Amino acid sequence: xxxxxxxxxxxxxxxxxxxxxxxxxxxxxxxxxxxxxxxxxxxxxxxxxxxxxxxxxxxxxxxxxxxxxxxxxxxxxxxxxxxxxxxxxxxxxxxxxxxxxxxxxxxxxxxxxxxxxxxxxxxxxxxxxxxxxxxxxxxxxxxxxxxxxxxxxxxxxxxxxxxxxxxxxxxxxxxxxxxxxxxxxxxxxxxxxxxxxxxxxxxxxxxxxxxxxxxxxxxxxxxxxxxxxxxxxxxxxxxxxxxxxxxxxxxxxxxxxxxxxxxxxxxxxxxxxxxxxxxxxxxxxxxxxxxxxxxxxxxxxxxxxxxxxxxxxxxxxxxxxxxxxxxxxxxxxxxxxxxxxxxxxxxxxxxxxxxxxxxxxxxxxxxxxxxxxxxxxxxxxxxxxxxxxxxxxxxx
Numbered sequence: 001x002x003x004x005x006x007x008x009x010x011x012x013x014x015x016x017x018x019x020x021x022x023x024x025x026x027x028x029x030x031x032x033x034x035x036x037x038x039x040x041x042x043x044x045x046x047x048x049x050x051x052x053x054x055x056x057x058x059x060x061x062x063x064x065x066x067x068x069x070x071x072x073x074x075x076x077x078x079x080x081x082x083x084x085x086x087x088x089x090x091x092x093x094x095x096x097x098x099x100x101x102x103x104x105x106x107x108x109x110x111x112x113x114x115x116x117x118x119x120x121x122x123x124x125x126x127x128x129x130x131x132x133x134x135x136x137x138x139x140x141x142x143x144x145x146x147x148x149x150x151x152x153x154x155x156x157x158x159x160x161x162x163x164x165x166x167x168x169x170x171x172x173x174x175x176x177x178x179x180x181x182x183x184x185x186x187x188x189x190x191x192x193x194x195x196x197x198x199x200x201x202x203x204x205x206x207x208x209x210x211x212x213x214x215x216x217x218x219x220x221x222x223x224x225x226x227x228x229x230x231x232x233x234x235x236x237x238x239x240x241x242x243x244x245x246x247x248x249x250x251x252x253x254x255x256x257x258x259x260x261x262x263x264x265x266x267x268x269x270x271x272x273x274x275x276x277x278x279x280x281x282x283x284x285x286x287x288x289x290x291x292x293x294x295x296x297x298x299x300x301x302x303x304x305x306x307x308x309x310x311x312x313x314x315x316x317x318x319x320x321x322x323x324x325x326x327x328x329x330x331x332x333x334x335x336x337x338x339x340x341x342x343x344x345x346x347x348x349x350x351x352x353x354x355x356x357x358x359x360x361x362x363x364x365x366x367x368x369x370x371x372x373x374x375x376x377x378x379x380x381x382x383x384x385x386x387x388x389x390x391x392x393x394x395x396x
Contacts, residue, residue: 001349002035002357002368006048008376021195021236022266022383027375030197030238033090035368037075037202048077055081057185060178065161065169066125066132072205074175076181086235091177092198093241094275108279110247110287111138113145116187116215117249118286120279123208126201128158128173137161146395158212174205175212182230193235200275203242205268210237211250214257234258237265240371241273246285251290256283258291263383264290269308270370271298271329272322274362276314296370297333298325300377313362322361329364330354336373346375 008028019025036047042060048056055078062072073092078084109121109132124130130137141160148158157166157176165171186192197208213231237258246254258265267289269276289311295303310318325383333354337345352367357364364370 001347001353002372003050003347004343004372005032005036007032007052018208019262020381020383022381024325024375024378024380026195026236027238027266027268027378027382028372029088030090030195030236031199031240031375032367033075033088034078034093034197034199034240035239035372037073037090037092037198038095041075044075046351048075053182055089058181060172060174060181062128062174062177063165064126064128064235065165065171066122069327072126074174074178074202074205076185078185078189078192084192086195087182087185087189087192088195088197089206090196091198091200091205093202097300098107098148102350108285108287109295111164113142113215114250116211116246116253117251117260118247119208119250120204120210120243120245120287123204123245126205127175127208127212128159128161128177129175129212133239134162144274175209178209179213179230186230186233190372192233193232194233195236195238196234196241197238198242199371201243203239204245206237206239207242207245207254210234210258211245211254214253231257234264238268239266240268240368241270241275241366242267243275243278244289246288248288251288255290263291266294266382267291268371268374269381270374271365272310272318272325272362273308273365273370274313274360275366276308277311277362280312281307282312294382296374296378297329301375302374302378304380304383305351319361323358326354326357326361326364330358340377342381352357 007023017238034270036044045056045061048054057076057078059075060073061070064071074090076087076089077293079086107122110118111121111124112118121132125132135159139160144160144221147156159166159173159176161173188282196210244308279285280286289307293308295301295305333346333351341372346369350367353367354364
């Protein structure tokens, strides 16, 4: 559906690591990494090493104990092999024909963690942190977090899964394994900034992964899992069409952690994307987005909003407008290459998805085709305040 693999500009490690976190250069790398994350490891290696002229550090296929299968994929790459300036972690998002992925997106179950709030249960399981068929695993998770927050390095795994799962080397657990990899990688690249990104379900996993890096229970603010090496080095979290992850308390925690004193969270939403509007934000379900929404209209115009319009897509007005927008987007897609150039020409599969969007509004809007277009046709910066911060790279 989305065949583009080349970056918007020729790869340049200096441009990426010195750019303001909200710049088009950074956003494009994050969008393209989110796109490539859907591919197999060999293809990812080819794109990163040969096409982008960067350096692949690892691909990870991680175990979900609740689903009893490998369901979480991610990869990490650096802008150069030695003395990297930027490290990027990208999770795979929702696969179009994977029922497990869609069930996870549409799951409304949650579990409450002290000081963090209510968190989507399916996303915790996807990161290998617990298993709802063994609720004691979440009690063990809380205990492990408390113990790890008291030491510079975690003495036990963060995951609350049983020992027979933790000791099985064939079952990589996404949070424990990838966070440990990042500790080593960032120690080997002392000047590197960290970028975490993904699309769809992967965006939710990227957000929860980041939340766990910051999560602590100590008054002295000693973050578990070596905050000095990981959380402090985070330059930006980019998500595209991300579903909601937690409740109001979670949103408040993440706002404080990521957006104060400077904005490091960029949640990009295209028009009527249905996935960005689940699980529901209402009194019954209580899920909340946080931070500003980088909302792009049907013609790729950026608006910075507190939340996307029609956040629960249940309004009759939404039902009418979304079909009209879907029709306009379908017609617009035939002229994109004439208006903006050959790289914006869409595949037949993308056209089929847009036709399906006439029947199920918001499905076609979720495609990465739209999000890559948003970045490439949008402004040079997603955060207007960054334009005024001319000393950004010096202060970092």
